[in-house]
Amino acid sequence: xxxxxxxxxxxxxxxGDRTAYAGLVGRHYGEVFLVCLxxxxxVHDAEDVAxxxxxxxxxxxxxxxxxxxFGGWVIAIARNLSVNLLRSRRPAQKTLGIEAVSHEHPGESxxxxxxxxxxxxxxxxxxxxxxxYFDGQNVRAVAEKxxxxxxxxxxxxxxxxxxxxxxxxxxxxxx
Amino acid sequence: MNRPCPDxxxxxxxxxxxxxxxxxxxxxxEHLNECSGCREYLASLQEQSESLVDLGxxxxxxxxxxxxxxxxxxxxxxxxxxxxxxxxxxLGGLARTAVAAVLLLAAGIGIGRWTxxxxxxxxxxxxxxxxSVVASLAPAVQERVLAQVDQRLLTAxxxxxxxxxxxxxxxxxxxxxxxxxxxxADSEELVRMKFGELVDLIEAARRTDRQQVAKALxxxxxxxxxxxxxxxVRANDSTTDMRN
Numbered sequence: 001x002x003x004x005x006x007x008x009x010x011x012x013x014x015x016g017d018r019t020a021y022a023g024l025v026g027r028h029y030g031e032v033f034l035v036c037l038x039x040x041x042x043v044h045d046a047e048d049v050a051x052x053x054x055x056x057x058x059x060x061x062x063x064x065x066x067x068x069x070f071g072g073w074v075i076a077i078a079r080n081l082s083v084n085l086l087r088s089r090r091p092a093q094k095t096l097g098i099e100a101v102s103h104e105h106p107g108e109s110x111x112x113x114x115x116x117x118x119x120x121x122x123x124x125x126x127x128x129x130x131x132x133y134f135d136g137q138n139v140r141a142v143a144e145k146x147x148x149x150x151x152x153x154x155x156x157x158x159x160x161x162x163x164x165x166x167x168x169x170x171x172x173x174x175x
Numbered sequence: 176m177n178r179p180c181p182d183x184x185x186x187x188x189x190x191x192x193x194x195x196x197x198x199x200x201x202x203x204x205e206h207l208n209e210c211s212g213c214r215e216y217l218a219s220l221q222e223q224s225e226s227l228v229d230l231g232x233x234x235x236x237x238x239x240x241x242x243x244x245x246x247x248x249x250x251x252x253x254x255x256x257x258x259x260x261x262x263x264x265x266l267g268g269l270a271r272t273a274v275a276a277v278l279l280l281a282a283g284i285g286i287g288r289w290t291x292x293x294x295x296x297x298x299x300x301x302x303x304x305x306x307s308v309v310a311s312l313a314p315a316v317q318e319r320v321l322a323q324v325d326q327r328l329l330t331a332x333x334x335x336x337x338x339x340x341x342x343x344x345x346x347x348x349x350x351x352x353x354x355x356x357x358x359x360a361d362s363e364e365l366v367r368m369k370f371g372e373l374v375d376l377i378e379a380a381r382r383t384d385r386q387q388v389a390k391a392l393x394x395x396x397x398x399x400x401x402x403x404x405x406x407x408v409r410a411n412d413s414t415t416d417m418r419n
Contacts, residue, residue, distance in 0.1 A: 022246045029242045030235070043234060051245045055252055111230050114223075133224070134231030139192070158188045165223055 002026070010067030013058065021058050028071050029054060031145065032078045034134055038127030039082035041119040049085060053078035075145060086123060117167040125160040128153050177212035187217045191224060272315040280304050 002009060002023030012020035032053055037046035057074040064073055118126055131142045132153075139157070143150045179187060186203050189195050195203065207214050283304045388411055395407050 018249060021249065025242055025245055025249070029245060030238055033238065033241060037234070047241055047244075050241070051248055054245045055249060058249055058252060111226070111233065114226050114230055129227070130231075133227035134235065137228075139194075154189075154192065154194050157192055158185060158194075161188050161191070161220060161223070162184060165220060168223065169219075 005068070006070045007067030010061060010064060010070050013061050021061070024057075024070060024074075025054055028074055031071065031135070032074055034131055035075050035078045035127065035145075036082045037134075038130035039079060039086060039123045041121075041123065041126055042115070045085065046082075049081050050078060053081055056081070072145075072147075083123070113168065113171065117164055117171065120167050121160060121163055125156055125163065128156045129160040129164070132157055177215055179213045179216035180206075180210060183210070183213050184216065187213060188220065191217065191220050272312055276312055279307075 002020070004012075004020070004023065006024065006027070009020045009023045013024065029050065033046055033050040036049045036053070037043060040046050040049065053074060056077055057070075060077075064070060118129070121129070128142055128146065131145060132139065135141070139150050139153050143153045146153070183203070183206060186195065186199065190200055190203055207217065280301075284301070392407055392411070
């Protein structure tokens with residue numbers, strides 16, 4: 001693990017130092033991936049978009065004025081890319097009725113059911129849910145990363161937990 | 176499964192999230208002791224919460240491999256371009272850019288020939304360099320052309336301005352002369368007219384005087400006889416002499 005600060009690693013990356021940028025990837029990739037997963041709702045898409053976000057971060061790193069802000073900056077890139085992908089797919093999904101089909105074919109194991117149920121949530125509820133449960137259950141940290149208030153995070157988590165439970169129990173009741 | 180009380184659902188979720196204060200938590204505990212539907216709801220939510228944490232661990236276990244794939248992909252990405260500039264202060268802007276472009280082109284070809292272990296596709300290299308040179312020159316050339324257009328526009332405007340000023344001065348001069356001539360002619364005409372009116376007035380007054388004098392003389396002649404008439408004629412002649 002590179003001991004240098006984000007600022008030092010960003011400065012070195014600006015000179016084309018890939019090793020320094022690899023240090024930034026190691027430090028921030030996890031959060032970037034979770035943001036992508038939270039918005040997109042499936043691991044495969046999240047992997048692709050998180051990789052795109054880290055590569056774009058490398059290509060645009062000279063645009064970053066303060067190296068210490070790299071984490072928030074690259075998370076914002078990841079979030080924008082994810083939301084754009086989601087929006088570009090939504091009309092096609094609606095046209096093809098993919099959501100209706102997915103209701104009829106939930107997975108069989110417990111985690112597949114859970115992943116399927118999470119995919120049914122709106123992304124702005126799924127994102128705090130993923131960041132809270134997959135990354136240490138710290139509301140304040142989630143609020144800082146999403147740049148919203150802690151009460152806002154609690155509100156979204158409360159709604160997300162209830163809706164997720166409703167989806168799972170409704171699915172269980174369905175013959 | 177029994178349904179939870181609708182007005183307790185939020186509190187049950189909040190207690191699981193650790194968002195209740197001590198008093199609210201105590202009130203909920205008392206309710207849970209009496210309500211099986213809410214107890215089952217809380218247990219189900221806790222189970223869901225544990226499943227979420229497990230799922231997060233499962234997904235997170237592949238994180239190192241994902242990072243490695245990202246780092247591998249980064250090796251194929253060109254780093255951001257350097258901003259270093261070649262400074263040639265003794266040349267003008269466009270000439271400096273052109274010289275830099277020629278040097279860049281020559282250096283590119285030279286380095287390409289020198290380092291290439293196999294024959295270099297010179298045409299491809301030249302096309303690439305030309306496109307990059309055009310891309311680098313385009314803003315400078317555009318700026319230069321705009322500056323020249325501005326300069327010419329300013330020159331044309333200033334020439335037009337001088338001509339316009341001269342024309343305007345000449346026009347003002349002409350107008351003033353015409354106005355002066357007209358004023359002089361008008362004033363002469365006015366003086367002539369007023370003088371004629373004055374002569375007419377004097378003539379009219381003189382005629383009136385003569386008529387009145389003649390009338391008076393007639394009266395005197397009839398009333399006082401020849402002697403006085405002669406006296407009056409003489410007096411009239413002397414008055415006329417005085418006036419002239």
